[in-house]
Amino acid sequence: MNRSELVAAVAEKTGNSQVAVNGVLDAVFEVFVAQISQGEKVSIPGWLAVERTDRAARTGRNPQTGEAIQIPAGHSVKLTAGSKLKAAVSLK
Template sequence: MNKKELVAAIAEKSEVTKKDVEKVMQSFTEVVSEELAKGEKIQMVGFGTFEVAERAEREGRNPKSGEVMTIAASKSPKFKAGKALKDIVNK
């Protein structure tokens, strides 16, 4: 399912216009992105948690030459599914 199909499905289920659903989805992604950029965690009980995982600087190898190189520290967004969502998926 792509974004367009998701918007259509939510609009049909909630009896709201596609335009309004699209605005809400855009706002949702902006708020989640802004909060994660600040290092905050977003918990949606029953659905899941959005948070930032930090990776320390580490050594790696260039697969082509075998040369040892340093991989810089980084942050990565992470989603952990909640119990209710896991239960639905595993039915």
């Protein structure tokens, strides 16, 4: 399912317009980005949790030359499925 299919499905279930649902979805993702970029965890109990993780600097290898390279420290995003989501997947 892609974004437009998700918007259409939610609009049909809620009776709202696709434009309204799309706006809400945009707002949800803006809040996610704002909170996670500040290092805050966003949690929807039972469904999912999204948080920023730190990656330490490390040494890697250039696959073409085999030369050792330094990979700088950085951040990543971790998404964890909640109990309701896990239960829904295990039933299928």
